[in-house]
Amino acid sequence: MTKPDIRDFTRQELAGAITALGEKGTKADRVFNCLHKKGVATFEAMSGVRPELVKKLQDKYSLAAFPKVEKLVSKLDGTIKLLLTFPDGARAESVILFNKNTVSACISSQVGCACGCTFCATGALGLKRDLKPAEIIAQFVACRREAGKPIDSVVFMGMGEPFLNWAKVKKAIMILSDNKGHNFPQSSITVSTVGVVPVIRELADSHMGVRLAVSLITADEAQRAELAPMSRKYDLRQVIGAARYYGDRTKKSVFFEYIFFDGLNDSPEYAQKLLALIKDLNCKVNLIMYNPGPAAAPYTPGRIEKAKEFQKILVEAGIRTHLRREKGSDIAAACGQLAAGA
């Protein structure tokens, strides 16, 4: 039987596991610190932990080997894409984005994705498997190392739908933000969903400090059903309702992502449709150009003049917006392009 990986445990779970081994649960702090702050690769490397406890942990638990990391750097803007290969051969990608004064790590939550968005290279892969907490944290660690400077924000916008692997993503966030480990603030973490309504509501009712981004993609129901088949399960009315609930419960603004496809959803009429959905919400809209991926999708990126016209309509209605310049497109690191080398 495979032994559970001890890096997947929150500090609280670790305390429970150590107590079950007949030791004091307070020793979890030291073990957790060795695993996540010092980043030890083996049980033997845990300094300051009694050898008897190390032996007991080793008998019952495992420590997976760190993933192999390959790196690509964009010649256009310095964006870095990391391809991580885990011990079982599963592969996931992470992206390091250098903004004017900050650095963001875009992290994957799954290997592939079950949502099947027709414009997305990850969606074309289908779902291979969920990523475990330790594998999500390994991406953060690799991004921090390769960035060469501190990471200011983490966004779950890489491969996968985080809310379809929420238990493990949530655990990874608890571990990342633990002050005995990486101590990375939850308020600097954004989780992006294509609209898994029950989990948006669950997040709203939790005490987690992470930010919510909802990938609306477009403002037309039928078009959205074509672009993001999962939206047939949760329609726009339900998604906007859940986003409103999140805003009311947490008093935080919601980020919406809208993707421009040339001639499809970039007209002033669509800006009005979007406004009708969100005008009374505390929100900010990220406007993104479609990025052609390796999958042969029948779409063309939106045009900047039309995007600006669209943006103006939102701004005049009092909506905060950001027209995003995509980064790393020459290394297939932009939104919708991640395919883990497939």
Ligand code: SF4
């Ligand atoms: S856009 Fe996001 S939710 Fe849709 S297939 Fe791609 S990774 Fe999955």
